Amino acid sequence: MPTEQHRKPIKRSPELAPLSRQHHDGLLLVFKIKQGVRKSIETGRISRYVHWYWLEHLAPHFELEESLLTPLLPASNILLQQMQREHALIRKQVSDLKESAEPRQLLDLAKALDDHIRFEERELFPYMEATLSRENLEKTGEALSDTKIATGTWADPFWI
Numbered sequence: 001m002p003t004e005q006h007r008k009p010i011k012r013s014p015e016l017a018p019l020s021r022q023h024h025d026g027l028l029l030v031f032k033i034k035q036g037v038r039k040s041i042e043t044g045r046i047s048r049y050v051h052w053y054w055l056e057h058l059a060p061h062f063e064l065e066e067s068l069l070t071p072l073l074p075a076s077n078i079l080l081q082q083m084q085r086e087h088a089l090i091r092k093q094v095s096d097l098k099e100s101a102e103p104r105q106l107l108d109l110a111k112a113l114d115d116h117i118r119f120e121e122r123e124l125f126p127y128m129e130a131t132l133s134r135e136n137l138e139k140t141g142e143a144l145s146d147t148k149i150a151t152g153t154w155a156d157p158f159w160i
């Protein structure tokens with residue numbers, strides 16, 4: 001199971017909290033990939049789950065961050081650029097993931113996602129909370145409160 005650190009609620013402004021809850025689920029994906037590789041689960045089973053999770057959860061999450069956060073910072077902001085660069089890397093890693101993936105590819109994706117979530121939680125979001133106007137932060141919070149979270153389940157829990 002995930003470590004205590006993964007379960008501990010992250011201190012976050014209420015406005016950005018919906019994104020942080022999605023990050024918590026993203027860290028569970030990291031755990032499941034690593035657990036699948038550790039248990040020598042056929043990589044196709046893990047890849048199929050990753051592709052499903054990507055379509056249901058991660059791709060919409062990335063789109064939400066890009067559409068809501070990008071307009072709030074100057075294009076030259078290095079934290080914004082890091083977010084965009086890491087999104088592009090993870091998108092490519094997911095689209096390159098085949099049924100015949102090597103375990104290494106899955107672990108590289110898990111690491112990139114883990115690092116990306118921690119970067120947003122520890123650097124990007126605190127920076128936004130400290131620098132955005134109250135009005136912009138509230139507008140972002142309102143837009144996020146309207147978002148629907150997918151609730152479908154996956155029938156092959158290989159990580160158990």
Ligand SMILES: [Fe+2]
Pocket residue numbers: 062065083087116120
């Ligand atoms: Fe992101």
Ligand SMILES: [Fe+2]
Pocket residue numbers: 019023061065117120
């Ligand atoms: Fe994120």
